[in-house]
Amino acid sequence: MEEKILFELDSLYRDNMRIKGYCFGGGEHSVCVVGAARGNEVQQVYICSKLISILEQLESQGKIKNGKSVMIIPSINPYSMNIGKRFWSTDNTDINRMFPGYDLGETTQRIAGGVFRNVSDFKIGIQFASFYMQGSFIPHVRMMKTNFEDIELAKDFGLPYIFRREARPYDTTTLNYNWQIWETKAFSIYTNATDCIDSESASEAVNAVLSFLNKQDIIEYNCHEGYISKFIEGQELVNVKTSTAGFFIRRASVNAKVRQGDLLAEIVDPYSGKVIDSICSPVNGIVFFHADQPVIYSHTPLYRMIPTDDLG
Amino acid sequence: MVQTIASIGLPIDETLKIQKNRLVPHNQLKGNEKRISIVTGTHGDELEGQYVCYELQRRIRENYDFLTGIVDIYPALNPLGIDSITRGIPGFDLDMNRLFPGSENGSMPEYIASRITEDLSGSAAVIDIHASNIFLQEIPQVRINEFSKETLVPLAKKLNVDYIWIHSAATVLESTLAYSLNIIGTPTLVVEMGVGMRITKKYGDQLVDGIFALMKELGIWSGEVSEPKEPIISEDGEVSFINAGSSGVFVPSIQHWKNVRKGDHIGDILNPLTGGISETINAETDGIVFTLREYPIVSEGSLIARILS
Numbered sequence: 001m002e003e004k005i006l007f008e009l010d011s012l013y014r015d016n017m018r019i020k021g022y023c024f025g026g027g028e029h030s031v032c033v034v035g036a037a038r039g040n041e042v043q044q045v046y047i048c049s050k051l052i053s054i055l056e057q058l059e060s061q062g063k064i065k066n067g068k069s070v071m072i073i074p075s076i077n078p079y080s081m082n083i084g085k086r087f088w089s090t091d092n093t094d095i096n097r098m099f100p101g102y103d104l105g106e107t108t109q110r111i112a113g114g115v116f117r118n119v120s121d122f123k124i125g126i127q128f129a130s131f132y133m134q135g136s137f138i139p140h141v142r143m144m145k146t147n148f149e150d151i152e153l154a155k156d157f158g159l160p161y162i163f164r165r166e167a168r169p170y171d172t173t174t175l176n177y178n179w180q181i182w183e184t185k186a187f188s189i190y191t192n193a194t195d196c197i198d199s200e201s202a203s204e205a206v207n208a209v210l211s212f213l214n215k216q217d218i219i220e221y222n223c224h225e226g227y228i229s230k231f232i233e234g235q236e237l238v239n240v241k242t243s244t245a246g247f248f249i250r251r252a253s254v255n256a257k258v259r260q261g262d263l264l265a266e267i268v269d270p271y272s273g274k275v276i277d278s279i280c281s282p283v284n285g286i287v288f289f290h291a292d293q294p295v296i297y298s299h300t301p302l303y304r305m306i307p308t309d310d311l312g
Numbered sequence: 313m314v315q316t317i318a319s320i321g322l323p324i325d326e327t328l329k330i331q332k333n334r335l336v337p338h339n340q341l342k343g344n345e346k347r348i349s350i351v352t353g354t355h356g357d358e359l360e361g362q363y364v365c366y367e368l369q370r371r372i373r374e375n376y377d378f379l380t381g382i383v384d385i386y387p388a389l390n391p392l393g394i395d396s397i398t399r400g401i402p403g404f405d406l407d408m409n410r411l412f413p414g415s416e417n418g419s420m421p422e423y424i425a426s427r428i429t430e431d432l433s434g435s436a437a438v439i440d441i442h443a444s445n446i447f448l449q450e451i452p453q454v455r456i457n458e459f460s461k462e463t464l465v466p467l468a469k470k471l472n473v474d475y476i477w478i479h480s481a482a483t484v485l486e487s488t489l490a491y492s493l494n495i496i497g498t499p500t501l502v503v504e505m506g507v508g509m510r511i512t513k514k515y516g517d518q519l520v521d522g523i524f525a526l527m528k529e530l531g532i533w534s535g536e537v538s539e540p541k542e543p544i545i546s547e548d549g550e551v552s553f554i555n556a557g558s559s560g561v562f563v564p565s566i567q568h569w570k571n572v573r574k575g576d577h578i579g580d581i582l583n584p585l586t587g588g589i590s591e592t593i594n595a596e597t598d599g600i601v602f603t604l605r606e607y608p609i610v611s612e613g614s615l616i617a618r619i620l621s
Binding site: 087105108109132133168244 | 320321322323324325328399400403404405406410417418419420423445447483484485486487553555558559560561583585609611612613614615
């Protein structure tokens with residue numbers, strides 16, 4: 001294993017910010033894994049640390065295939081992590097909205113540019129991402145429709161679902177989008193935690209990446225091959241919103257199989273304790289996402305359902 | 313008449329309302345009156361537009377008989393952000409100006425964005441007032457995406473600003489309020505002036521003069537207006553950027569909106585710990601400084617100034 005400093009930023013009063021890459025094997029730049037881009041993505045760093053530990057062991061056993069290399073970057077935003085802030089410590093910009101970056105631009109453009117210079121020539125890019133709303137997902141591989149996405153390759157992660165959605169204008173400055181435009185096969189992996197450590201879900205993500213590397217003949221590793229992934233398009237999901245605000249009492253978790261009319265959640269008046277709204281499933285289906293804030297605004301999407309009559 | 317265009321229940325005994333004030337002529341409306349919409353407060357730390365909303369209404373009320381069209385004033389598109397001194401939408405940490413045109417079925421911020429877009433649609437002109445951010449000071453200017461310059465430059469010239477910057481199109485900017493309205497045929501001018509968290513009364517008065525000139529041009533105001541100043545108009549190629557090469561405390565040695573010659577001293581980046589100068593910044597071109605760093609602490613890459621050649 002080689003530890004490399006990929007980008008370093010001076011600071012007036014803080015220690016320098018260093019973005020580090022952990023490199024395994026040699027030869028072609030096969031796979032790059034990026035963990036946290038935001039300061040609250042603790043789970044994403046945790047998953048990377050597990051991967052680094054296992055890959056170091058595999059390398060010492062000679063189980064990284066000749067001519068292949070893997071680089072893991074646990075965090076591209078350690079400054080924000082150390083002060084508990086999601087976005088950039090001074091101007092609150094999002095590094096994951098600054099790609100491909102610009103060496104002569106603003107600070108976060110330079111950080112993105114420094115990262116992208118080091119990751120853009122990898123054949124495959126994997127990012128552990130997080131959602132802007134607090135909540136949990138069924139672990140899945142997420143892709144944007146760019147005409148460069150590779151659904152078949154995504155199946156090698158063995159996660160339960162592969163989710164594809166339309167790219168929006170503000171997606172064009174993300175790492176994932178730019179990787180694709182620059183001909184890296186890019187995948188985002190979502191697990192059901194962000195600002196806390198969920199060991200079970202982290203293990204699932206680690207297993208998915210190792211299984212993928214094994215199937216791509218990059219490492220030699222015996223592991224559970226996972227699921228036969230189901231492919232879903234963004235527009236297939238059914239959003240379930242609340243029209244009332246209050247305490248959000250969740251009655252169904254991710255992966256729950258529910259029938260049309262089944263209770264998903266109750267909204268409770270925070271002062272009187274009365275149930276003011278009952279949220280029921282509009283379809284037969286599986287819970288793909290649920291919000292998990294204790295209190296919610298009206299017009300909040302609480303659940304995203306995969307409609308299916310195949311409820312086992 | 314104050315109207316609510318979007319209403320969202322908050323969990324603990326509060327309703328979030330996006331409101332506008334509509335001023336209409338005293339006479340019976342004929343139905344073909346033109347409408348100008350003044351919007352501001354998308355970013356909760358930009359306050360220059362607050363004074364403009366007040367002053368415009370004060371002057372209209374002084375001579376109400378001259379009002380011949382409809383004036384809609386939206387002082388706070390992001391009320392929670394203004395209240396909490398937060399640039400984005402608190403609770404979501406989202407930049408509201410990357411959510412347009414919004415979605416009726418989306419999350420709370422997307423729903424609000426869709427209601428705002430719908431309500432503004434059909435205006436003869438929308439003036440979207442921004443105030444830079446807390447880091448930079450801007451001369452009153454209108455920024456126009458090159459795709460809409462044919463329609464917007466003639467309107468912008470009425471606004472009595474010092475400068476019109478026609479910038480190149482970027483896909484990421486397609487999520488802004490201005491782009492979303494311009495693309496559906498509602499002419500929308502983005503004004504940038506002053507600095508975040510402050511009110512520069514002089515700039516506010518200057519813009520209000522310009523809004524009256526534009527209202528007169530559109531047939532919304534029949535009273536006397538001042539002649540708008542002739543703005544400098546430029547495209548991207550004539551704008552050069554100066555960014556910090558090191559971290560420290562920036563102390564300028566020039567004034568905002570002043571001419572500089574190549575080699576002139578713009579300022580220094582100081583290191584208060586060592587007592588040294590980390591970087592001396594000089595102009596790399598002749599021109600006029602229309603953007604100048606306001607917030608002293610800088611990192612490598614922080615924007616120090618923009619110079620128009």
